Amino acid sequence: MTSLSAFITKFDKLLCGRLQMLEDSGKSFKVLDFSMKMTFDAMCGMLMSITEDSLLRLIEKDCTAVSNAMLSFPVMIPGTRYYKGIM
Numbered sequence: 001m002t003s004l005s006a007f008i009t010k011f012d013k014l015l016c017g018r019l020q021m022l023e024d025s026g027k028s029f030k031v032l033d034f035s036m037k038m039t040f041d042a043m044c045g046m047l048m049s050i051t052e053d054s055l056l057r058l059i060e061k062d063c064t065a066v067s068n069a070m071l072s073f074p075v076m077i078p079g080t081r082y083y084k085g086i087m
Contacts, residue, residue, distance in 0.1 A: 011042050 015038060022029055040060055044050045050059070069085020076083055 007046055010045065014038070014042060014045070 018034075018038065022034075037060075040063075041051075041056055044056055044059060050056060065081075065085045065087075067085075068081040069083075072081040072085070074082050076086065
């Protein structure tokens with residue numbers, strides 16, 4: 001319960017910080033994209049203790065490529081989603 005409580009506190013700070021940045025920028029956002037990014041960042045923070053934004057974006061890019069490869073036709077032709085995911 002102690003670790004869960006600590007995680008909830010960290011997640012709350014992360015969420016409040018991101019929402020504050022969005023409010024300050026005045027930009028609109030898509031709720032699904034925002035939620036997915038928050039979930040990914042929280043998982044990386046909880047499982048791997050990674051919080052640096054540039055590293056999170058690199059990991060997210062790699063995970064997206066692998067995910068897209070799993071949902072594509074398995075052809076090893078340069079430029080295809082499958083090829084990028086395998087690389």
